[in-house]
Amino acid sequence: MFTLEHVLSATAGRVVRGSADPSCVFRGGAFDSRIVTPGALFFALRDVRDGHDFVADAIAHGARGAVVERIPEGVLDDALLVQVASVPRALRGLAEALRDERPIPAVGITGNVGKTTAKQATVATLGARYRVLASASSYNNEIGVPLTFLDSEPTDEVAVVELGFYVPGEIADLCELVRPRIGVITAIPERPVHFERTPSVEAIAAGKAELIAALPPDGVALLNGDDARVRALSDRTRARVVLYGAHAGADLRARDIVDEGLEGSRFTVAYRGASARARLPMPGTHLLAAALPAIGAAVELGVPLDEAADALGTMEPPAHRMAVRHAMGVTIIDDSYNSSPAAVAAALALLRRQGGRRVAVIGDMRELGTLSLPAHEEAGRDAARSTDVLVTVGDLAATIARAARASLTDVYEVADADDALLVLRRVVRPGDVVLVKGSRALALDTVVDALLRSDAPVGAR
Secondary structure: OEEHHHHHHHHOOEEEEOOOOOOOEEOOEEOOOOOOOOOOEEEOOEOOOEHHHHHHHHHHOOOOEEEEOOOOOOOOOOOOEEEOOOHHHHHHHHHHHHHHHOOOOEEEEEOOOOHHHHHHHHHHHHOOOOOEEEOOOOOOOOOHHHHHHHOOOOOOOEEEEEOOOOOOOHHHHHHHHHOOOEEEEOOOOOOOOOHHHOOOHHHHHHHHHHHHHOOOOOOEEEEEOOOHHHHHHHHHOOOEEEEEEOOOOOOEEEEEEEEOHHHOEEEEEEEOOEEEEEEEOOOOHHHHHHHHHHHHHHHHOOOOHHHHHHHHOOOOOOOOOOEEEEEOOEEEEEEOOOOOHHHHHHHHHHHHOOOOOEEEEEEOOOOOHHHHHHHHHHHHHHHHHHOOEEEEEOOOOHHHHHHHOOOOOOEEEEOOHHHHHHHHHHHOOOOOEEEEEOOHHHOOHHHHHHHHHOOOOOOOO
């Protein structure tokens, strides 16, 4: 929450349309007119499309005003418009002003897999004692992170911010805004997501290390000690290093792990001479790499270990990430938000352990560059070991199908989500377990949503 006075002071902007009442209150910011919330301030950013073309739509959807570089067409005369020299700089400037006005400790989270799950887990563990400001969805870049601070309230006590990496220096720049006291690095697999954007895995590791390099000397770096690449970053920070994991030498350790299948997992967490029993309400023991630092961050910020462990069980799983759904006698593992080689391997390992007939819908893994062909071939071999029926979606995933056919008969290749749904409605039977996994651009979440709302019986052959 912030006022027009905040906006004008932080951006050097001027009101060119509408009322200039400095006490006008905004509730957060937005850059997408389709999902703008009532009372928000819309920022007309230029990307693939020019946000100025959607100002009128944003106002119609409830935005209280807009920050623009020019007066757009089609906007009502009484609509509030603040004109600035640069909309991105205005967004950043406002975020910095609000952060300075409401200074609170921050937890920064990065890694090639598990960032959003770790963020959600940390929101839960810190929520045992504090009011938490957190990134919405996967708002982890130069737009999303500033928008997080526009959602801040005077009553917030700690921030949890996800930080993405695309180019060198990006996380370092974001840390100048976030000013993290605690930094978490979850995992850097050998075949990382977005590999085509970077020259090497080493470059990705260096980019992730920018987070812990930005920590103050009295800060804490929570590093996944079970991941060799993350562990090797220990010397990149002035902060105290805490290695977490399941190995015996971990400072923050998970032991006595009980895999409860689709119900999640239970484990004992040991840290700083104390221990407590915890439950992770998401399937897949690989997600302990996201759960452990959430508990560690909470303890470092004053939450007792037993309270943090209990609170982990209340976490709200991220949408379309290892979400278990049920419809028409079919169990659906919805992991459709995004995809990478490591994430596909983890999802297939979970599916492999399930009883009944196992069906996998696997789409393209995009932005892998030179890793693409071997990664898709390996996914195909893995799918053949893990499934009874395989549906691949997209041109790249055709390689998965070809590799799987060496030892799996029931394989279908389709072009898009609509065709995948048609195949599923034909082949899926009550009692099946269906995994849906693929890059976000394929919109495989629509397959899950359609199955959940369908009144038609499955398995109509």
